Amino acid sequence: MISFERVSKRYPNGREALTELSFEVHDGEMVFLTGRSGAGKSSVLKLIALIERPTRGQVIVNGDNTGKLPLRRVPMFRRALGVVFQDHRLLMDRPVFDNVALPLIVTDTAFREIEKRVRAALDQVGLLGKERVAPLELSVGEQQRVCIARAIVSKPPLLLADEPTGNLDATLAAEVMGLFRRFNEVGVTVVVATHDLHLVRDSGLRQIVLDDGRLGSSG
Amino acid sequence: MTDGLAAVASLSTWVARHGHALVSTAGHLGRHGLATVLTEVVMGLALALPLALNVLVRNVRDATGDFSEAVGLSVYLKPEVSEQKARQLTKIAAERTGVASATLITASEALAEFRTQSGLGTALDSLPDNPLPNVLTIRPAPDAASPSQLEALRSYLLAWPEVDSVQLDRDWVLRFSALLELLRRVVLITALLLGAGVIAVVGNTIRLEILNRRNEIEVTKLVGGTNAFVRRPLLYAGTLYGLLAGLIGWGLVAIARASLAPAALRLAAAYGSAFELRGPDLTELGALLLTGMALGWLGAWIAAARQLARIEPRTA
Ligand SMILES: Nc1ncnc2c1ncn2[C@@H]1O[C@H](COP(=O)(O)OP(=O)(O)OP(=O)(O)O)[C@@H](O)[C@H]1O
Numbered sequence: 001m002i003s004f005e006r007v008s009k010r011y012p013n014g015r016e017a018l019t020e021l022s023f024e025v026h027d028g029e030m031v032f033l034t035g036r037s038g039a040g041k042s043s044v045l046k047l048i049a050l051i052e053r054p055t056r057g058q059v060i061v062n063g064d065n066t067g068k069l070p071l072r073r074v075p076m077f078r079r080a081l082g083v084v085f086q087d088h089r090l091l092m093d094r095p096v097f098d099n100v101a102l103p104l105i106v107t108d109t110a111f112r113e114i115e116k117r118v119r120a121a122l123d124q125v126g127l128l129g130k131e132r133v134a135p136l137e138l139s140v141g142e143q144q145r146v147c148i149a150r151a152i153v154s155k156p157p158l159l160l161a162d163e164p165t166g167n168l169d170a171t172l173a174a175e176v177m178g179l180f181r182r183f184n185e186v187g188v189t190v191v192v193a194t195h196d197l198h199l200v201r202d203s204g205l206r207q208i209v210l211d212d213g214r215l216g217s218s219g
Numbered sequence: 220m221t222d223g224l225a226a227v228a229s230l231s232t233w234v235a236r237h238g239h240a241l242v243s244t245a246g247h248l249g250r251h252g253l254a255t256v257l258t259e260v261v262m263g264l265a266l267a268l269p270l271a272l273n274v275l276v277r278n279v280r281d282a283t284g285d286f287s288e289a290v291g292l293s294v295y296l297k298p299e300v301s302e303q304k305a306r307q308l309t310k311i312a313a314e315r316t317g318v319a320s321a322t323l324i325t326a327s328e329a330l331a332e333f334r335t336q337s338g339l340g341t342a343l344d345s346l347p348d349n350p351l352p353n354v355l356t357i358r359p360a361p362d363a364a365s366p367s368q369l370e371a372l373r374s375y376l377l378a379w380p381e382v383d384s385v386q387l388d389r390d391w392v393l394r395f396s397a398l399l400e401l402l403r404r405v406v407l408i409t410a411l412l413l414g415a416g417v418i419a420v421v422g423n424t425i426r427l428e429i430l431n432r433r434n435e436i437e438v439t440k441l442v443g444g445t446n447a448f449v450r451r452p453l454l455y456a457g458t459l460y461g462l463l464a465g466l467i468g469w470g471l472v473a474i475a476r477a478s479l480a481p482a483a484l485r486l487a488a489a490y491g492s493a494f495e496l497r498g499p500d501l502t503e504l505g506a507l508l509l510t511g512m513a514l515g516w517l518g519a520w521i522a523a524a525r526q527l528a529r530i531e532p533r534t535a
């Protein structure tokens with residue numbers, strides 16, 4: 001499903017965030033992406049989500065070589081994945097409902113269907129009843145959960161999460177992880193970037209360790 | 220049956236899609252109250268000016284009628300040219316392209332007419348010779364009556380050795396129609412320049428809107444929104460801007476007409492004419508609104524194409 005082959009990423013400012021990185025994530029697998037701050041976790045996720053393209057090497061996602069995917073096919077590509085961004089990327093002045101509904105609105109889903117799915121997604125992150133509230137009026141942890149709801153609302157086969165538990169207390173973090181695992185159990189491939197090593201250790205799942213943009217020793 | 224269902228489904232999809240775009244368009248216009256009003260007035264003026272000029276040209280043309288009928292050339296032949304030669308020349312002139320008719324008024328006909336009209340009668344009999352020349356009157360064909368064509372015809376006739384002089388009838392008519400033609404070109408050039416201005420104003424407004432909503436657009440694209448989806452409300456906004464500007468432009472011209480009409484009426488009355496200053500007609504209104512919408516749409520499209528390309532994954 002995801003394959004990195006000797007991937008390097010150099011940002012326009014000259015900083016090389018990833019160097020000759022190779023790994024694979026199989027269909028239906030759930031893995032953690034770990035490493036110190038600045039190790040390149042977000043960069044890996046951005047390459048998978050086609051927010052950035054590799055400088056060298058190949059990134060293959062769902063059979064598509066992201067480096068070569070024409071611009072007009074990028075939207076379709078992105079619809080097959082749900083992303084929880086490290087910086088949330090919520091529309092702060094729009095109600096929670098609009099935020100979560102966005103992936104469905106862009107695919108011209110019927111309104112009744114949108115309503116049903118948004119409520120289901122909010123229910124899963126424990127925010128049912130907050131539809132009309134703007135994220136601005138929510139706690140950071142709640143905002144993070146809105147972001148998770150948006151990522152899962154269209155039931156994508158691939159879920160990417162960048163520090164999804166960063167601002168959650170231990171109980172909520174465990175709940176969110178449980179949510180991801182339930183998705184994984186029904187066949188969704190999940191990649192979670194985190195530096196919460198407790199979570200990783202408790203899960204018993206495979207982790208891909210990054211060290212300054214290269215593959216480190218996996219724990 | 221299945222086709223029908225599919226049609227209903229795609230219709231509701233269409234409504235959902237465009238409904239969403241329209242709602243965000245209206246929201247956009249509403250959010251920018253004063254700025255929107257000012258922009259609209261500027262655009263309205265830009266559309267009003269060419270319309271006003273066009274209406275003016277049309278009114279002037281109506282007031283002065285169709286001139287091609289009135290225009291003609293009088294060709295005075297030299298005194299020594301015989302009547303027989305004059306008839307030959309008349310035939311040659313009549314067969315020339317661009318000439319509708321050529322008639323000969325012979326010297327004797329002219330004298331006879333002069334005799335009866337002047338009442339000098341027998342007094343003229345004492346003249347030793349007929350002092351009047353043979354004269355050809357030439358009417359140009361309607362499609363060959365432009366000033367430059369008439370001028371060419373005049374030079375052609377002047378070059379004949381038998382011709383003494385050629386007089387363009389009613390020179391002022393020609394000057395006037397040349398002026399009208401010039402005015403029509405001024406309208407066209409003004410319209411083109413101001414049209415480009417309208418595109419620029421809408422384009423800039425939409426560009427600012429995109430910059431304001433950059434985050435929203437980025438997020439929309441991150442969750443799989445296409446450029447077409449992002450562009451849709453922007454194109455609606457641009458088109459709506461153009462439509463409103465067209466209506467404002469029409470309103471301005473209507474007001475100008477209403478305030479000028481009494482003066483025009485008095486002027487016409489002073490010349491004993493029933494001429495009445497007419498405002499923009501339905502065709503002009505339709506053209507104005509369609510032009511406004513098209514320019515608005517185009518401005519928005521250009522701005523969107525340029526700005527949206529910047530919100531894409533870079534190929535490093
Ligand atoms: N857009 C960018 N332009 C330039 N440099 C960047 C950009 N994004 C990331 N970097 C650099 O690339 C390196 C890796 O960044 P990245 O965000 O992938 O790390 P990370 O592992 O996600 O860190 P954190 O745990 O703090 O989120 C860092 O040194 C960072 O400064």
Ligand SMILES: [Mg+2]
Binds near residue numbers: 041042043086162
């Ligand atoms: Mg990061």
